[in-house]
Amino acid sequence: xxxxxxxxxxxxxxxxxxxxxxxxxxxxxxxxxxxxxxxxxxxxxxxxxxxxxxxxxxxxxxxxxxxxxxxxxxxxxxxxxxxxxxxxxxxxxxxxxxxxxxxxxxxxxxxxxxxxxxxxxxxxxxxxxxxxxxxxxxxxxxxxxxxxxxxxxxxxxxxxxxxxxxxxxxxxxxxxxxxxxxxxxxxxxxxxxxxxxxxxxxxxxxx
Amino acid sequence: xxxxxxxxxxxxxxxxxxxxxxxxxxxxxxxxxxxxxxxxxxxxxxxxxxxxxxxxxxxxxxxxxxxxxxxxxxxxxxxxxxxxxxxxxxxxxxxxxxxxxxxxxxxxxxxxxxxxxxxxxxxxx
Ligand SMILES: C[S@@+](CC[C@H](N)C(=O)[O-])C[C@H]1O[C@@H](n2cnc3c(N)ncnc32)[C@H](O)[C@@H]1O
Numbered sequence: 001x002x003x004x005x006x007x008x009x010x011x012x013x014x015x016x017x018x019x020x021x022x023x024x025x026x027x028x029x030x031x032x033x034x035x036x037x038x039x040x041x042x043x044x045x046x047x048x049x050x051x052x053x054x055x056x057x058x059x060x061x062x063x064x065x066x067x068x069x070x071x072x073x074x075x076x077x078x079x080x081x082x083x084x085x086x087x088x089x090x091x092x093x094x095x096x097x098x099x100x101x102x103x104x105x106x107x108x109x110x111x112x113x114x115x116x117x118x119x120x121x122x123x124x125x126x127x128x129x130x131x132x133x134x135x136x137x138x139x140x141x142x143x144x145x146x147x148x149x150x151x152x153x154x155x156x157x158x159x160x161x162x163x164x165x166x167x168x169x170x171x172x173x174x175x176x177x178x179x180x181x182x183x184x185x186x187x188x189x190x191x192x193x194x195x196x197x198x199x200x201x202x203x204x205x206x207x
Numbered sequence: 208x209x210x211x212x213x214x215x216x217x218x219x220x221x222x223x224x225x226x227x228x229x230x231x232x233x234x235x236x237x238x239x240x241x242x243x244x245x246x247x248x249x250x251x252x253x254x255x256x257x258x259x260x261x262x263x264x265x266x267x268x269x270x271x272x273x274x275x276x277x278x279x280x281x282x283x284x285x286x287x288x289x290x291x292x293x294x295x296x297x298x299x300x301x302x303x304x305x306x307x308x309x310x311x312x313x314x315x316x317x318x319x320x321x322x323x324x325x326x327x328x329x330x331x332x
Pocket of ligand 1 (some may be wrong): 101
């Protein structure tokens with residue numbers, strides 16, 4: 001997969017929007033590793049939750065020009081940056097300022113991607129709408145992620161796949177357990193150590 | 208906001224709202240942005256949409272010219288139709304305006320082409 005151009009972004013804008021980092025690129029690498037599977041699904045609609053700069057969803061759109069890409073973010077400035085990143089790279093795209101995926105109809109998306117705010121923090125730190133929302137994950141770094149897990153069974157199309165980035169502190173085993181209760185099987189696509197963080201990308205599909 | 212996106216949005220997460228679909232569109236600024244025509248993509252998307260909702264949305268903002276109200280069985284062979292659908296789905300951009308919940312009347316602003324669907328905690332189911 002190709003890395004999208006980012007030369008339209010002014011560095012100072014990253015004071016307000018999550019700057020692409022190792023986790024963003026790990027998610028892209030996971031998709032690349034799963035390219036064969038993704039080509040077989042031949043997705044029509046792909047949704048990235050919390051798209052930040054838009055780098056991941058834009059990379060996806062560049063690899064799948066027959067797929068309509070859409071994203072949400074709780075931070076309005078992230079939405080405007082995602083929109084400009086897609087436009088700079090000629091990807092057909094739309095974005096909505098939304099809490100997770102609460103305002104979408106059901107059973108739409110063939111692919112859902114999420115690189116969540118995963119840092120373990122106090123509960124009261126998470127739930128903001130500014131740059132803190134890009135990292136503050138509350139208890140176990142999972143408060144935002146767990147809310148999304150609840151919605152996946154309804155929003156994912158029946159043959160769809162959900163890709164989620166986590167760190168070991170998020171206790172991926174528990175996430176796997178929650179999703180298996182919802183009838184999803186899971187697979188670790190990629191795992192990498194970045195400084196003191198062990199990052200991994202999980203894929204969930206209906207079993 | 209493109210009309211393909213409008214077709215996916217609902218306000219049913221508001222307390223007391225049952226379907227919240229379709230949202231009414233009020234546009235104060237519409238731009239037309241050219242997008243390369245891809246017949247395979249459009250053919251694949253059409254069956255996944257609520258066509259009547261799309262037609263009404265396009266009509267409500269004055270852009271339903273020549274767009275049929277219903278889809279013909281062999282629509283994929285009609286290139287002229289696919290091009291119209293392409294235009295309405297992907298090239299019309301509602302830049303400024305608002306969406307309105309059909310049940311509660313709650314308005315959602317659209318600015319810089321981005322709908323704001325955020326609700327306060329008190330409004331959520
Ligand atoms: C770790 S950043 C990832 C950004 C981008 N996807 C990337 O990989 O570079 C997490 C993103 O999720 C967004 N976010 C946090 N909570 C959210 C929520 N409840 N709904 C939608 N987006 C949210 C943040 O604003 C931020 O852009």
